[in-house]
Amino acid sequence: xxxxxxxxxxxxxxxxxxxxxxxxxxxxxxxxxxxxxxxxxxxxxxxxxxxxxxxxxxxxxxxxxxxxxxxxxxxxxxxxxxxxxxxxxxxxxxxxxxxxxxxxxxxxxxxxxxxxxxxxxxxxxxxxxxxxxxxxxxxxxxxxxxxxxxxxxxxxxxxxxxxxxxxxxxxxxxxxxxxxxxxxxxxxxxxxxxxxxxxxxxxxxxxxxxxxxxxxxxxxxxxxxxxxxxxxxxxxxxxxxxxxxxxxx
Ligand SMILES: [Zn+2]
Ligand SMILES: [Zn+2]
Numbered sequence: 001x002x003x004x005x006x007x008x009x010x011x012x013x014x015x016x017x018x019x020x021x022x023x024x025x026x027x028x029x030x031x032x033x034x035x036x037x038x039x040x041x042x043x044x045x046x047x048x049x050x051x052x053x054x055x056x057x058x059x060x061x062x063x064x065x066x067x068x069x070x071x072x073x074x075x076x077x078x079x080x081x082x083x084x085x086x087x088x089x090x091x092x093x094x095x096x097x098x099x100x101x102x103x104x105x106x107x108x109x110x111x112x113x114x115x116x117x118x119x120x121x122x123x124x125x126x127x128x129x130x131x132x133x134x135x136x137x138x139x140x141x142x143x144x145x146x147x148x149x150x151x152x153x154x155x156x157x158x159x160x161x162x163x164x165x166x167x168x169x170x171x172x173x174x175x176x177x178x179x180x181x182x183x184x185x186x187x188x189x190x191x192x193x194x195x196x197x198x199x200x201x202x203x204x205x206x207x208x209x210x211x212x213x214x215x216x217x218x219x220x221x222x223x224x225x226x227x228x229x230x231x232x233x234x235x236x237x238x239x240x241x242x243x244x245x246x247x248x249x
Contacts, residue, residue: 056154057141158194177205
Protein backbone atom coordinates (compact mmCIF):
# COMPACT_ATOMS: atom_id res chain seq x y z
CA UNK A 1 0.00 0.00 0.00
CA UNK A 2 1.46 3.35 -1.02
CA UNK A 3 0.50 6.90 -0.08
CA UNK A 4 0.17 8.99 -3.24
CA UNK A 5 -0.36 12.05 -1.03
CA UNK A 6 -0.53 12.70 2.72
CA UNK A 7 -1.63 16.35 2.95
CA UNK A 8 -4.69 18.17 4.14
CA UNK A 9 -6.87 20.21 1.76
CA UNK A 10 -4.34 23.10 1.65
CA UNK A 11 -1.09 21.12 1.70
CA UNK A 12 -0.23 21.27 -2.02
CA UNK A 13 3.36 20.06 -1.60
CA UNK A 14 2.26 16.96 0.33
CA UNK A 15 -0.45 16.05 -2.19
CA UNK A 16 -4.11 15.25 -1.53
CA UNK A 17 -4.36 12.32 0.85
CA UNK A 18 -4.84 9.12 -1.11
CA UNK A 19 -3.55 5.56 -1.07
CA UNK A 20 -3.17 2.90 -3.72
CA UNK A 21 -3.29 -0.75 -2.69
CA UNK A 22 -1.48 -3.16 -4.99
CA UNK A 23 -1.97 -6.88 -5.52
CA UNK A 24 0.57 -8.88 -7.52
CA UNK A 25 2.43 -5.60 -8.28
CA UNK A 26 -0.62 -4.15 -10.01
CA UNK A 27 -2.93 -1.39 -8.75
CA UNK A 28 -5.89 -3.00 -6.98
CA UNK A 29 -7.84 -0.31 -5.12
CA UNK A 30 -7.40 3.46 -4.89
CA UNK A 31 -8.75 5.18 -1.79
CA UNK A 32 -9.89 8.74 -2.53
CA UNK A 33 -9.19 10.71 -5.68
CA UNK A 34 -8.19 14.33 -5.05
CA UNK A 35 -7.14 16.96 -7.58
CA UNK A 36 -3.57 15.66 -7.94
CA UNK A 37 -4.18 11.96 -7.26
CA UNK A 38 -4.31 10.72 -10.86
CA UNK A 39 -1.15 12.64 -11.83
CA UNK A 40 0.67 10.93 -8.99
CA UNK A 41 -0.95 7.62 -9.87
CA UNK A 42 0.25 7.86 -13.47
CA UNK A 43 3.78 8.77 -12.41
CA UNK A 44 3.80 5.41 -10.64
CA UNK A 45 1.82 3.46 -13.27
CA UNK A 46 2.28 5.21 -16.65
CA UNK A 47 -0.71 5.15 -19.04
CA UNK A 48 -2.74 3.26 -16.48
CA UNK A 49 -5.95 3.91 -14.54
CA UNK A 50 -7.03 2.57 -11.17
CA UNK A 51 -9.48 -0.31 -11.65
CA UNK A 52 -11.48 0.86 -8.64
CA UNK A 53 -11.66 3.70 -6.13
CA UNK A 54 -13.26 3.85 -2.69
CA UNK A 55 -14.44 7.35 -1.74
CA UNK A 56 -14.34 8.19 1.98
CA UNK A 57 -16.35 11.43 1.68
CA UNK A 58 -17.26 14.17 -0.75
CA UNK A 59 -14.86 17.00 0.13
CA UNK A 60 -13.04 18.15 -2.97
CA UNK A 61 -9.57 17.16 -1.77
CA UNK A 62 -10.97 13.59 -1.88
CA UNK A 63 -13.15 13.64 -5.01
CA UNK A 64 -11.68 16.50 -7.09
CA UNK A 65 -9.93 14.01 -9.41
CA UNK A 66 -13.08 12.10 -10.38
CA UNK A 67 -13.74 14.48 -13.26
CA UNK A 68 -10.27 13.67 -14.63
CA UNK A 69 -10.89 9.96 -14.01
CA UNK A 70 -14.09 10.24 -16.03
CA UNK A 71 -12.31 11.82 -19.03
CA UNK A 72 -9.35 9.43 -18.95
CA UNK A 73 -11.68 6.44 -18.75
CA UNK A 74 -14.14 7.81 -21.33
CA UNK A 75 -11.44 7.82 -24.00
CA UNK A 76 -10.17 4.36 -23.10
CA UNK A 77 -11.79 0.97 -22.73
CA UNK A 78 -11.59 1.21 -18.91
CA UNK A 79 -14.67 1.48 -16.73
CA UNK A 80 -13.41 2.11 -13.16
CA UNK A 81 -15.59 1.07 -10.23
CA UNK A 82 -16.42 3.84 -7.73
CA UNK A 83 -17.37 2.42 -4.31
CA UNK A 84 -19.12 4.94 -2.09
CA UNK A 85 -21.43 4.79 0.91
CA UNK A 86 -25.05 4.62 -0.19
CA UNK A 87 -25.62 7.67 2.05
CA UNK A 88 -23.31 9.78 -0.17
CA UNK A 89 -24.56 8.70 -3.57
CA UNK A 90 -26.92 11.63 -3.93
CA UNK A 91 -24.16 14.13 -3.04
CA UNK A 92 -21.68 12.62 -5.49
CA UNK A 93 -24.26 12.31 -8.27
CA UNK A 94 -25.27 15.96 -7.76
CA UNK A 95 -21.66 17.17 -7.80
CA UNK A 96 -20.54 15.28 -10.89
CA UNK A 97 -23.91 15.63 -12.61
CA UNK A 98 -23.81 19.40 -12.21
CA UNK A 99 -20.42 19.66 -13.89
CA UNK A 100 -22.13 18.47 -17.12
CA UNK A 101 -19.06 16.46 -18.07
CA UNK A 102 -20.97 13.81 -20.00
CA UNK A 103 -22.05 15.11 -23.40
CA UNK A 104 -24.48 13.93 -26.03
CA UNK A 105 -26.57 10.91 -25.24
CA UNK A 106 -24.33 9.62 -22.45
CA UNK A 107 -24.25 9.57 -18.65
CA UNK A 108 -21.27 10.00 -16.31
CA UNK A 109 -22.23 6.65 -14.82
CA UNK A 110 -21.93 4.85 -18.16
CA UNK A 111 -18.19 5.34 -17.65
CA UNK A 112 -17.73 5.46 -13.87
CA UNK A 113 -19.27 2.31 -12.50
CA UNK A 114 -20.75 3.55 -9.21
CA UNK A 115 -21.37 0.86 -6.58
CA UNK A 116 -23.22 2.00 -3.44
CA UNK A 117 -21.99 0.24 -0.31
CA UNK A 118 -23.47 -0.18 3.17
CA UNK A 119 -21.48 -1.70 6.08
CA UNK A 120 -19.26 -3.85 3.88
CA UNK A 121 -18.61 -4.75 0.27
CA UNK A 122 -16.63 -7.18 -1.86
CA UNK A 123 -13.88 -5.94 -4.14
CA UNK A 124 -12.69 -8.69 -6.48
CA UNK A 125 -13.78 -11.27 -3.92
CA UNK A 126 -12.13 -9.61 -0.90
CA UNK A 127 -14.39 -8.28 1.84
CA UNK A 128 -13.83 -4.74 3.12
CA UNK A 129 -15.75 -3.04 5.93
CA UNK A 130 -16.99 0.55 6.10
CA UNK A 131 -17.46 2.42 9.39
CA UNK A 132 -18.91 5.93 9.76
CA UNK A 133 -16.41 8.40 11.25
CA UNK A 134 -16.65 11.88 12.83
CA UNK A 135 -16.12 14.54 10.18
CA UNK A 136 -18.77 17.27 9.90
CA UNK A 137 -22.37 16.02 9.53
CA UNK A 138 -22.98 12.53 11.00
CA UNK A 139 -22.83 9.77 8.38
CA UNK A 140 -21.07 11.94 5.80
CA UNK A 141 -17.58 10.40 6.02
CA UNK A 142 -16.45 6.78 6.22
CA UNK A 143 -13.38 4.70 7.01
CA UNK A 144 -12.20 1.57 5.22
CA UNK A 145 -11.20 -1.56 7.12
CA UNK A 146 -9.76 -4.94 6.28
CA UNK A 147 -9.62 -6.74 9.64
CA UNK A 148 -6.15 -8.01 10.47
CA UNK A 149 -4.54 -6.00 7.66
CA UNK A 150 -5.31 -2.28 7.79
CA UNK A 151 -7.72 0.45 8.87
CA UNK A 152 -7.82 3.76 6.96
CA UNK A 153 -9.72 6.44 8.87
CA UNK A 154 -10.42 9.01 6.16
CA UNK A 155 -10.87 12.53 7.56
CA UNK A 156 -12.05 12.33 11.15
CA UNK A 157 -11.94 13.41 14.75
CA UNK A 158 -10.78 10.61 17.07
CA UNK A 159 -13.09 7.58 16.88
CA UNK A 160 -12.21 5.42 19.92
CA UNK A 161 -15.71 3.94 19.80
CA UNK A 162 -14.85 2.44 16.39
CA UNK A 163 -11.17 1.67 16.79
CA UNK A 164 -11.15 0.21 20.30
CA UNK A 165 -14.15 -1.99 19.55
CA UNK A 166 -13.71 -2.98 15.91
CA UNK A 167 -10.06 -2.53 14.98
CA UNK A 168 -8.44 -4.94 17.38
CA UNK A 169 -6.85 -7.53 15.12
CA UNK A 170 -3.42 -5.94 15.32
CA UNK A 171 -3.89 -4.26 11.95
CA UNK A 172 -1.98 -1.11 11.01
CA UNK A 173 -4.11 2.02 11.53
CA UNK A 174 -3.75 4.98 9.17
CA UNK A 175 -5.33 7.97 10.92
CA UNK A 176 -6.08 11.60 10.08
CA UNK A 177 -3.82 13.73 12.29
CA UNK A 178 -2.45 17.25 12.19
CA UNK A 179 -0.39 18.99 14.85
CA UNK A 180 -3.39 20.85 16.25
CA UNK A 181 -6.85 19.31 16.24
CA UNK A 182 -9.99 21.21 15.23
CA UNK A 183 -13.72 20.41 15.05
CA UNK A 184 -13.18 18.40 11.83
CA UNK A 185 -9.77 16.77 12.27
CA UNK A 186 -7.64 14.98 14.82
CA UNK A 187 -4.60 16.61 16.47
CA UNK A 188 -1.61 15.13 18.27
CA UNK A 189 -3.05 15.86 21.75
CA UNK A 190 -6.29 14.13 20.76
CA UNK A 191 -4.44 10.93 19.87
CA UNK A 192 -2.77 10.65 23.25
CA UNK A 193 -5.97 11.46 25.12
CA UNK A 194 -8.37 9.21 23.19
CA UNK A 195 -6.43 6.07 22.29
CA UNK A 196 -4.88 3.25 24.28
CA UNK A 197 -1.13 2.60 23.91
CA UNK A 198 -1.76 -0.57 21.89
CA UNK A 199 -3.59 1.57 19.32
CA UNK A 200 -0.93 4.31 19.22
CA UNK A 201 1.77 1.66 18.68
CA UNK A 202 0.26 0.64 15.36
CA UNK A 203 -1.04 4.05 14.25
CA UNK A 204 0.42 5.99 11.31
CA UNK A 205 -0.64 9.66 11.00
CA UNK A 206 -1.49 11.27 7.66
CA UNK A 207 -3.54 14.27 6.34
CA UNK A 208 -1.26 16.88 7.90
CA UNK A 209 -0.25 20.40 6.87
CA UNK A 210 3.50 20.69 6.19
CA UNK A 211 6.57 18.47 5.86
CA UNK A 212 7.90 20.04 9.11
CA UNK A 213 4.97 18.49 11.00
CA UNK A 214 6.94 15.23 10.83
CA UNK A 215 9.32 16.61 13.49
CA UNK A 216 6.41 17.03 15.91
CA UNK A 217 5.10 13.53 15.20
CA UNK A 218 8.57 12.09 15.73
CA UNK A 219 9.01 14.00 19.00
CA UNK A 220 5.74 12.49 20.25
CA UNK A 221 6.78 9.04 18.96
CA UNK A 222 3.87 8.89 16.55
CA UNK A 223 4.63 7.25 13.20
CA UNK A 224 3.62 9.28 10.15
CA UNK A 225 3.32 8.60 6.44
CA UNK A 226 5.26 10.53 3.81
CA UNK A 227 4.39 10.98 0.11
CA UNK A 228 5.20 7.85 -1.93
CA UNK A 229 5.87 5.84 1.20
CA UNK A 230 4.95 2.16 0.89
CA UNK A 231 3.71 -0.09 3.69
CA UNK A 232 3.57 -3.87 3.45
CA UNK A 233 0.12 -5.09 4.41
CA UNK A 234 0.56 -8.48 5.99
CA UNK A 235 -1.97 -10.31 8.07
CA UNK A 236 -0.96 -9.51 11.64
CA UNK A 237 -1.74 -13.06 12.78
CA UNK A 238 -0.37 -15.21 9.96
CA UNK A 239 2.05 -12.79 8.28
CA UNK A 240 0.44 -13.70 4.98
CA UNK A 241 0.44 -11.14 2.19
CA UNK A 242 -2.73 -9.09 1.92
CA UNK A 243 -4.30 -10.34 -1.24
CA UNK A 244 -3.68 -13.38 -3.35
CA UNK A 245 -5.58 -13.08 -6.56
CA UNK A 246 -7.22 -16.30 -7.73
CA UNK A 247 -5.35 -17.89 -10.65
CA UNK A 248 -7.47 -17.99 -13.74
CA UNK A 249 -7.41 -21.08 -15.89
ZN1 LIG B 1 -9.40 16.04 3.57
ZN1 LIG C 1 -12.80 16.27 4.61
